[in-house]
Amino acid sequence: MAYPALLIVHIATGIAGLLLGPLAMRQDTRRFASAERSTGVLSAWYRAATLLVCLSAAGLVIERRTDLWWLVPVSALTYGLVMLAKVSASRRHRGWTHGYVHGQGGSYIALVTALIVVALVVNGPMTGPVELVPWLAPTAIGTVLIEVWRRRLIAALPTALATAQ
Structure with missing residues (x-):
């Protein structure tokens, strides 16, 4: 009985997280460039969606897929x-852009990886050693994009904030 509800919550919040992630990152970059010290509303919604998708994933594992x-x-x-990401952005310790960008970007890579793995490996056509591609490709591509984003964020920051890098 709980499985269908968990699955619906998982799918809905997963979609929300995938849609909100890039929007939240863009909003936060703009906020930080204008000397704001906190993440935006979209980041709060992204955090909530990520929390729900993670909790529902744990529930689905416990309910049906203990393997x-x-x-x-x-x-x-x-x-x-x-x-x-949230704590790094709000506390602004030395190197805070690393914590923010890698936290936000890393969580998004996890969501993308989950989507691709479910589509291509769990419920899809890939078997054997080629199954590693959906597991590793999002990280390989995403890590490069995260570093590009971090460098652009540092360049966009006001001088006082940029020196705290």
């Missing part, structure tokens, strides 16, 4: 990345 138990700590780490 995927290792996804529960992955879910916790994914949400931890979102919180790293």
Whole structure:
């Protein structure tokens, strides 16, 4: 009985997270460039969507797929990345852009990886060694994009904030 509800919540919040992620990152970049010290409303919604998708993933594993138990700590780490981004942006410690960008970007990579793996490996046509491609490609591509974004963010920051890098 709980499985259909968990699955609906998981799919809906996963879609919300995938849609909100890039919008939140763009909004925050603009806010930081104008000397704002906190993340925006879209980031708050992105954090909420990520929390719900991670909790529902854990529930789905417990309910139906105990063989995927290792996804529960992955879910916790994914949400931890979102919180790293929030805390880094608000506290502005030395190197805060690393924490913010890698936290926000890393959590988004996890969402993209989950979508691709479910579509191509779990419920899809890929089998054998080629299954590693959907697991690794989002990280390989996303890591480069994260670093490009971080450098652009630093360049866009007001001088006082940029010196705290």
